[in-house]
Amino acid sequence: MDFLSLFVVSSSLTFDTLAVSILTGLVISNIRFWQATKLAVVMAFFQGLMPFIGWFIGNSIKYYIVDFDHWIAFILLSILGIKIIIDAQKKDENKKDFNPFKTAVLIGISIATSIDALIVGVSFGLIKVNITLAVLLIGSLTYIVAMLGMLFGKKASFHLGNRMEILGGIILIGLGIKILLEHTLIS
Numbered sequence: 001m002d003f004l005s006l007f008v009v010s011s012s013l014t015f016d017t018l019a020v021s022i023l024t025g026l027v028i029s030n031i032r033f034w035q036a037t038k039l040a041v042v043m044a045f046f047q048g049l050m051p052f053i054g055w056f057i058g059n060s061i062k063y064y065i066v067d068f069d070h071w072i073a074f075i076l077l078s079i080l081g082i083k084i085i086i087d088a089q090k091k092d093e094n095k096k097d098f099n100p101f102k103t104a105v106l107i108g109i110s111i112a113t114s115i116d117a118l119i120v121g122v123s124f125g126l127i128k129v130n131i132t133l134a135v136l137l138i139g140s141l142t143y144i145v146a147m148l149g150m151l152f153g154k155k156a157s158f159h160l161g162n163r164m165e166i167l168g169g170i171i172l173i174g175l176g177i178k179i180l181l182e183h184t185l186i187s
Helices: 003-012 015-027 033-064 069-089 103-112 115-126 131-153 159-186
Strands: none
Touching (some): 033 103, 033 115, 069 159, 115 131
């Protein structure tokens, strides 16, 4: 996977984090820089760890599925993209009870926003990807997006976060189609 594609994938994985960060900024309008940094670092850690775990899984099984790995990558990314789009349409009734400073909540949102990165990581294991670069890029972009999202959340409505999640879902579906086309048209 070339750097541009990896950057696009990495960016699309940050949309869940953006939504949660905007919500954090809306709910906790007096958030301090060090508090925001702590939240962003934990979210970036999980977002970077999950693709590595997924890559390890995908890399372990790729020799058994080499003839149809592009179909698996396409299906996984498409299902994930559709799920992200559907989830963005749902209303969250518990937004007022949201407290990311609780350890359980912070770890919960970090894992929840990085499950898609785990699935993408499995796809990374099936195709040629520099996993070190991927993990560093995904983690770094997640940190930046989380910090900007919390700052932006103080001034914006939450509806923008939902639109960004929809865009992320569309990007993942598009990447799945790109992988499928590269393997079926070129092979």
